[in-house]
Amino acid sequence: MDLRLDDLSVDLGGRRILRALTLDVPAGQVVGLVGPNGSGKSTALRCVYRALTPATGRVLVGEHDLTAMGLRDAARHVAALTQDSGSDLDFTVAELVALGRAPHLRGNQPLGARERELCRRAMERMEVSHLAERGVLELSGGERQRVLVARALVQEPRVLVLDEPTNHLDVRHQLDLLALLREVGVTVLVVLHDLNLAAAACDVVGVLGEGSLVAAGPPEKVLTEHTLREVFGVEATVVAHPLTGDTQLLYRLPSTKGPR
Amino acid sequence: MRHTTAPPDAPPHLPPDPSPAPPTRGRRLATPAGTAATALVLALLLAGSALLAVGLGTAVVPPAETSRYLWAALTGGTISVDEVTRYQVVWQIRTPRVLLAAVVGAGLGAVGVAVQAMVRNALADPYILGVSSGASVGAVLVGALGGLSLLGIHAVSAGAFAGALAATLLVYVIAHGRAGVTPLRLVLTGVALSFGFQAVMSVIVYLAPSNEATSTVLFWTMGGFGAATWGSLPVVAVTVLVGVVLLRGLARPLDVMALGDETAASLGVDAHRLRRWLFVLTAVMTGAMVAVSGAIGFVGLVVPHIVRILVGADHRRVLTVAPLAGAVLMVWVDLASRTVVAPRELPLGVITALIGVPVFLVLMRRRGYLFGGR
Numbered sequence: 001m002d003l004r005l006d007d008l009s010v011d012l013g014g015r016r017i018l019r020a021l022t023l024d025v026p027a028g029q030v031v032g033l034v035g036p037n038g039s040g041k042s043t044a045l046r047c048v049y050r051a052l053t054p055a056t057g058r059v060l061v062g063e064h065d066l067t068a069m070g071l072r073d074a075a076r077h078v079a080a081l082t083q084d085s086g087s088d089l090d091f092t093v094a095e096l097v098a099l100g101r102a103p104h105l106r107g108n109q110p111l112g113a114r115e116r117e118l119c120r121r122a123m124e125r126m127e128v129s130h131l132a133e134r135g136v137l138e139l140s141g142g143e144r145q146r147v148l149v150a151r152a153l154v155q156e157p158r159v160l161v162l163d164e165p166t167n168h169l170d171v172r173h174q175l176d177l178l179a180l181l182r183e184v185g186v187t188v189l190v191v192l193h194d195l196n197l198a199a200a201a202c203d204v205v206g207v208l209g210e211g212s213l214v215a216a217g218p219p220e221k222v223l224t225e226h227t228l229r230e231v232f233g234v235e236a237t238v239v240a241h242p243l244t245g246d247t248q249l250l251y252r253l254p255s256t257k258g259p260r
Numbered sequence: 261m262r263h264t265t266a267p268p269d270a271p272p273h274l275p276p277d278p279s280p281a282p283p284t285r286g287r288r289l290a291t292p293a294g295t296a297a298t299a300l301v302l303a304l305l306l307a308g309s310a311l312l313a314v315g316l317g318t319a320v321v322p323p324a325e326t327s328r329y330l331w332a333a334l335t336g337g338t339i340s341v342d343e344v345t346r347y348q349v350v351w352q353i354r355t356p357r358v359l360l361a362a363v364v365g366a367g368l369g370a371v372g373v374a375v376q377a378m379v380r381n382a383l384a385d386p387y388i389l390g391v392s393s394g395a396s397v398g399a400v401l402v403g404a405l406g407g408l409s410l411l412g413i414h415a416v417s418a419g420a421f422a423g424a425l426a427a428t429l430l431v432y433v434i435a436h437g438r439a440g441v442t443p444l445r446l447v448l449t450g451v452a453l454s455f456g457f458q459a460v461m462s463v464i465v466y467l468a469p470s471n472e473a474t475s476t477v478l479f480w481t482m483g484g485f486g487a488a489t490w491g492s493l494p495v496v497a498v499t500v501l502v503g504v505v506l507l508r509g510l511a512r513p514l515d516v517m518a519l520g521d522e523t524a525a526s527l528g529v530d531a532h533r534l535r536r537w538l539f540v541l542t543a544v545m546t547g548a549m550v551a552v553s554g555a556i557g558f559v560g561l562v563v564p565h566i567v568r569i570l571v572g573a574d575h576r577r578v579l580t581v582a583p584l585a586g587a588v589l590m591v592w593v594d595l596a597s598r599t600v601v602a603p604r605e606l607p608l609g610v611i612t613a614l615i616g617v618p619v620f621l622v623l624m625r626r627r628g629y630l631f632g633g634r
Contacts, residue, residue, distance in 0.1 A: 050526070051521070051522045051526070071530050073528075079526065080522075080526035082522040082526060084522050084523060086519075087518055087520075088380050089515075089518045089568070089573035090568075090572075091574065095573070095574055102515075102528060
């Protein structure tokens with residue numbers, strides 16, 4: 001087990017946002033967290049990349065308890081694409097990618113030859129090498145996400161977590177990004193809004209509702225019409241993709257004036 | 261970026277960007293070598309400017325003679341009797357003044373960079389957290405109430421420093437919420453309290469029996485190096501030097517913090533802790549500078565931007581170049597302030613604005629400068 005959220009509870013502003021969440025992310029797999037707004041998906045993720053300290057519970061990477069580590073040590077195990085994916089300053093792409101080494105370097109210690117090679121390879125792999133000298137503030141959404149994944153790879157993490165990485169991306173870039181996540185070869189925990197994307201891209205899906213884990217397992221087991229109605233409050237028909245066999249959902253608009 | 265249509269089962273590789281020649285941004289200086297060269301040029305420029313500035317004024321002393329006087333002062337050499345007055349002007353009056361200008365310029369440049377990173381705001385300058393108005397209140401209070409008389413001639417400076425620190429502490433305490441200190445709260449609190457301090461100052465000036473309070477307030481709000489002496493130099497010089505070195509040492513964490521607090525956490529940087537430390541560092545540095553020179557506007561706002569336009573966003577480069585650029589700029593601004601309408605002195609803020617605004621606007625328009633994408 002590469003990443004294990006163990007009995008994780010979080011209180012924010014006197015409210016319990018997350019209740020005793022336990023979730024295992026097997027090595028090399030892509031695990032999706034889905035749930036309606038305010039169900040605690042992002043909160044759970046923030047505990048993993050240490051922006052938040054849980055009230056109870058632990059986050060384990062292999063044998064290590066992340067919550068007992070310093071931020072720098074934790075950042076060597078876990079890389080994150082957070083929701084604030086912007087930057088105040090107009091770094092070049094190469095500079096931004098190199099910042100992925102920050103948890104491994106002391107102070108202003110410059111990058112060594114191996115680390116520069118690491119950056120070069122990561123940018124090549126994410127196909128952003130040609131953007132190296134471009135300013136990050138002028139990238140398109142799709143380019144930016146690939147640059148951020150490159151930065152995360154440079155961090156050499158065991159686990160990569162992503163908080164709604166497909167936000168603001170067009171459909172092609174959404175699909176590209178998730179296909180990429182399946183290829184990067186690290187353990188991935190990703191929060192997604194789009195259930196069809198989650199079903200197609202994730203080995204395991206965890207469904208959160210009101211701060212608790214409602215179900216977890218392979219998409220076809222978890223994303224049922226019953227769960228969708230109970231947790232998300234939507235009517236949908238579950239079908240298998242005619243080519244890939246992936247679970248896919250066909251939604252129905254809620255009828256406001258009786259049946260149409 | 262153009263997208264070619266790929267068959268549905270094709271590997272998810274994006275085609276290489278076919279758009280012709282990416283918009284280069286003239287970042288020739290944005291390399292380690294370019295930065296080193298820039299720093300070297302600025303250092304030489306600073307030395308030359310300082311020498312020139314020490315010689316210029318109501319009594320013009322040519323650079324050769326200036327050098328001889330400075331050499332004599334440093335090595336204990338001798339000068340002829342009829343040169344004593346000029347020597348006094350050069351060594352006792354102008355040299356400390358020029359050095360103070362350089363020190364304060366360097367400090368304002370570096371603190372400006374740090375404060376903009378700390379509050380994540382392009383409009384921030386070293387005085388945004390109420391330092392300058394707090395210093396004025398402190399100085400005026402000492403002047404009006406006659407406290408701190410043990411410190412003699414440094415009493416007003418000490419009062420200004422204490423006022424600056426008290427003001428920033430107050431800003432920090434008020435801005436501190438449950439979630440720590442957020443950048444926006446810090447800025448808003450600083451701006452609001454600055455207005456409050458200015459009101460207090462106005463009341464003191466209005467009620468004060470003497471004109472002295474008025475001129476004290478004027479000095480601290482406009483800024484100037486007229487009061488520079490050898491005695492006032494060491495404290496601020498050491499504070500600024502140590503502060504710049506410490507800030508430069510935080511360059512990579514500052515880079516990381518510019519990506520947002522959440523991302524910073526994921527890269528191992530505790531933004532709240534870093535912000536607290538930056539707050540202390542910049543408050544002490546700004547307080548020390550304000551105590552001897554008052555609040556000199558615009559340098560701390562514009563120098564960081566100009567430097568970023570020239571050498572890019574990386575704080576290692578920015579914090580190497582900004583102190584030097586600030587120092588050079590300030591030496592020239594001070595020279596202009598005391599020579600253009602001599603024997604009167606123009607307020608420094610007037611000149612910093614007259615020089616800085618056009619330079620800044622031209623650079624900004626030409627290089628497509630972006631800060632926070634705004």
